[in-house]
Structures are given as structure tokens and as C-alpha cells.
């Protein structure tokens with residue numbers, strides 16, 4: 001098991017991403033996926049637009065953030081100790097915090113997620129950030145799996161405005177990316193500077209994924225860029241490793 005962890009850590013440090021197969025029990029994931037579905041449905045109840053009526057960015061996924069805050073039944077996933085411990089080991093930190101979570105549901109017929117790095121969207125100085133991308137359904141090239149450019153976590157940070165949805169300005173990385181089909185129970189981790197994208201959803205079903213982003217405790221604010229994770233009041237970026245929350249029981 002230790003060898004396996006060392007192999008995963010080595011792959012992550014070399015490539016900037018790694019797929020950890022079967023990290024969670026699919027049976028444990030099923031009720032949590034149902035809770036994420038219900039939370040997305042609640043958040044989006046007032047949005048009756050068809051896919052065609054949405055912006056290019058919204059056509060790449062339905063996005064709901066900070067779900068753990070108002071949906072307590074999702075917290076066992078956000079703070080799942082196997083996921084958080086793996087994230088901490090990959091980052092190489094003794095303690096990590098939650099930055100934020102989000103559901104990313106790529107609707108049937110949804111467009112590709114344009115290539116980008118995540119870190120430039122965040123006001124964090126240090127590079128010690130990691131995303132756990134958790135498929136809630138089987139994901140492949142047909143439904144819109146993730147693709148990562150190996151080694152791109154060593155490239156300079158580059159802000160790419162995927163929100164504007166201009167395909168002509170998006171980096172074209174499809175021929176360099178490694179696409180990673182995944183099953184419920186697998187967790188894909190990527191570094192905050194890794195260039196990544198997701199394929200369009202050419203299937204008739206929604207590609208359901210939930211992600212949680214963590215950062216090493218002790219990271220500092222690196223720019224004046226506003227971000228809800230730190231610009232709202234309260235304890236909103238809680239420590240997830242070591243697992244203090246289990247003892248504390250309340251979010252304060």
C-alpha cells in the first residue's frame with residue numbers, strides 16, 4: 001500500500017495529475033451522489049433555460065459552488081478522509097484546508113470545458129493547491145472526461161478567461177492532453193497549475209462530477225483578486241487534515 005502511495009505521489013509530482021482508482025467505495029458514494037443531485041436541483045430550480053439559451057461557459061457545465069455550506073448531507077464527501085488524506089500526501093502538507101467545493105454537471109450535448117489552469121483564478125501565493133475531481137457517474141470520451149497536459153504544472157501561471165467563452169482564445173491542448181476515463185469510486189487529482197480541459201458531452205446523459213479544492217495550511221494571500229472563499233466572513237476554509245472537524249462537530 002505504501003509503495004502504491006509512493007507511486008501515486010511520484011506520478012502526481014511528475015505529471016501534475018493522477019487518477020486514484022477505487023479510492024472510495026462506490027456503495028458509499030451512491031447516497032452522497034444523490035445528495036449532490038438534490039442540492040443541484042434545489043440551487044437550479046429557478047433556471048428553466050435550455051442549453052442553447054445559456055452562455056458558452058454555462059454550456060460547458062452547470063456549476064454550483066459552496067455546496068457543503070448549505071447541504072450538510074454532502075459534507076461526508078467534501079471532508080472524506082480518504083480523499084483529504086490523499087490530497088494532503090500529494091501536496092506534501094501535514095495540514096490542508098478546504099478552498100471550495102463545486103458540482104460540475106455537463107449536460108447532454110454540453111460543450112467542452114475550455115483548457116485552463118485553476119490557480120490564476122485564486123488569490124493564493126503558494127503553489128500548494130490541489131483539486132479532487134470526483135465522478136458521480138461513469139465518465140468517458142463520450143460523456144466528457146477530463147484531459148490533463150502532463151508536466152504543465154511547471155509552466156508559468158496564465159490567466160485564461162474561460163468565462164468569456166471565446167473558443168478562438170482558448171489554448172488548444174487536445175493533442176497534448178491525456179484523457180482520463182473514470183468510474184464512480186475513482187478520484188482524479190490535479191495541481192492548481194496543471195492545464196486541463198474536458199471533452200464535450202456527446203451522450204444523452206448528464207456527466208455528473210463533484211470537486212473539492214484544498215490548499216496547504218499556512219498558504220498566504222498572493223494577490224488582491226477577490227474570491228468568495230476568503231472574502232466572506234466566518235470560518236469558510238476549514239482544516240480538513242488533520243480531521244479536527246470530527247471532534248468539533250459544529251462549523252461555528
Ligand SMILES: O=C(O)CCC(=O)C(=O)O
Nearest residue numbers: 104113118131133198211
Ligand atoms: O468538470 C469539468 O468539465 C472541468 C473541471 C475543472 O475545470 C476543474 O475541476 O478545475
